[in-house]
Ligand SMILES: [Zn+2]
């Protein structure tokens with residue numbers, strides 16, 4: 143089973159607290175680390191969660207608010223000190239790339255790392271990374287400044303060979319790949335052996351969507367329709383609901399409405415306002431609408447291969 147794992151490094155909002163770090167998370171996809179947002183302390187949190195900085199290959203920035211970006215100079219500085227020499231691609235808007243480039247060139251000039259910027263559109267709707275096993279695409283969010291979410295989707299996987307049956311029917315090694323891709327086996331005497339006799343079902347391809355920061359909007363639900371896992375910001379509870387829309391944020395209940403409208407399997411809420419010492423009321427409010435909700439927390443590690451709660 144190929145690894146597809148989510149690590150929460152930070153799930154607080156803009157004002158710092160003693161309980162939460164700003165937004166940052168890392169997907170471990172087939173042992174490559176993809177960071178989504180890079181709030182302050184990202185490099186420290188990588189250490190705490192025992193995620194190897196040298197495995198970091200892509201950083202996706204949702205928008206230009208400090209609680210999602212200010213960790214980048216510190217992280218790059220740490221990568222320089224560790225003499226990491228791979229390639230890291232930062233996916234961000236043009237203005238941010240220009241500003242970050244100046245900062246990094248000023249403070250992190252002894253870089254062994256090949257740090258590149260990939261300019262993405264604030265309108266979303268792009269595939270920004272296309273790897274053999276998965277893609278990362280963007281979709282528009284509705285915040286006070288241009289903002290996008292990220293959708294990581296595994297590509298369909300190959301079927302599993304039933305070794306005993308393949309051997310019994312004399313399938314040669316060179317034909318195995320075609321079997322994994324779903325082909326029948328045509329024996330030298332012309333007999334057709336159906337694929338279903340020789341293989342078992344492929345593992346399910348899993349998808350994960352990240353929505354932070356955004357006001358409640360049905361277009362977000364359409365963008366993430368049918369994903370397995372949805373991370374959605376839940377800055378406020380019902381008590382502070384009037385603050386949410388004017389500030390371009392959502393309540394926990396609204397995050398759950400998006401999850402329900404989109405028909406996702408599991409919802410993770412985060413990006414909590416500093417006004418809360420305890421997020422369990424937010425969890426209760428979300429679960430009234432969408433029961434399969436969990437709270438993000440620093441250090442939370444989830445195996446995304448298993449979205450089903452059945
Ligand atoms: Zn934020």
Ligand SMILES: [Zn+2]
Nearest residue numbers: 205207285355
């Ligand atoms: Zn923001």
